[in-house]
Amino acid sequence: MGKYRFLLGLLAVLFGSLFLDANKAIVQAKENDKKTLIIYFSMSNTTKEADFYFITFKEKNFTESHPFSVASAPSEKADEVIFMIHKTGDFTQKIGQIKRGTKVSLEGPFGLFDRYVKSAKGPVILYGLGTGVAPLFSLALEYAEQKPIHLIWSTNGQMLTGYYQEMLARLQKTKVKLDVKQHRFTPDELRQKLTAEELKTGLVVVVGSAPVVLQVEQTLKAVGFSEKQILDERLTM
Structure with missing residues (x-):
């Protein structure tokens, strides 16, 4: 973990970073359904789409720093960043205990997507696996009117509620092509969803848990994508 943080720190020096003390950012509001927590931070925003921060909540039992991906589009509200947190891991299971107004510190943003x-010249395919779709929402919203965007989301019925459903509804009003399925797409299903141009010149961004990302990348290669067309972010719980 130390080496990982060092590399992230180096990226921050090279590409710019934002370090916020606890007295400069607080949890402004949150919505909590069965498994999703959304936190809004008011700050001077240098965030880019699909960035992530290491966040430390200034509250007892939450002393460790944890990475969370940005789900909002920076162009929409310059002073607000939304993190969509699905309570699946040991740390995130406790997120519901965070009180409104809790002070936080943020280290970042990090990310290069x-x-x-x-800079992509062809279409962009954003492939979200479960909660991995959160940072891809922000990318899709930001570039919806600028270039061909195809959002593919493999999920489960429990996630098609609340904020996730709201984001899908917003994207349906844009030029973004949407394909959502409970559980994973098969190679044959992907061949039917993808165009010849997407297979030939498309950039694919895959985000999800590490083992599933690796399996999906093999599927993507089987349907015709080359390795150089695929970028990924492998999440850990």
Whole structure:
């Protein structure tokens, strides 16, 4: 973990970073359904789409720093960043205990997906696996009117509620192509969903748990994508 943080720190020096003390950012509001917690931070925003922060909550039993991906589009509200947190891991299971107004410190932002999507010459396929779709929502919203965006989401019925459903509804009003399925897409299903142009020139961004990302990447290669067309972020719980 120490080496990982060192590399992230180096990226921050090279590409710019934001370090917020506890007295500069507080939890402004939250919505909590059965498994999803959304936290809004008011701050001077240098965030890019699909960035992530290491967040430390200034509350007892929450002293460790934990990475969370940004789910909001920076162009929409410059002073607000939304993190969508699915309570699946040991740390995130306790997120519901965070009280409204809790002070936090943020280290970041980190992430490079925005640079690749912005410079992509062909269509962009954003492939979210479960909660991995959260940072891809922000990318899709930001570039919906600028280039061909295809959001593919493998999920389960329990996640098609609350904020996730709200984000899908917003994207349905844009030019983003949407394909959502409970459980994983088969190779044949992907061949039917993907165009020849996407297979030939598309950039694919895959985000999800590490073992599932690796399996999906093999499927993507089987349907015709080359390794150089695929970027990923492998989440840990």
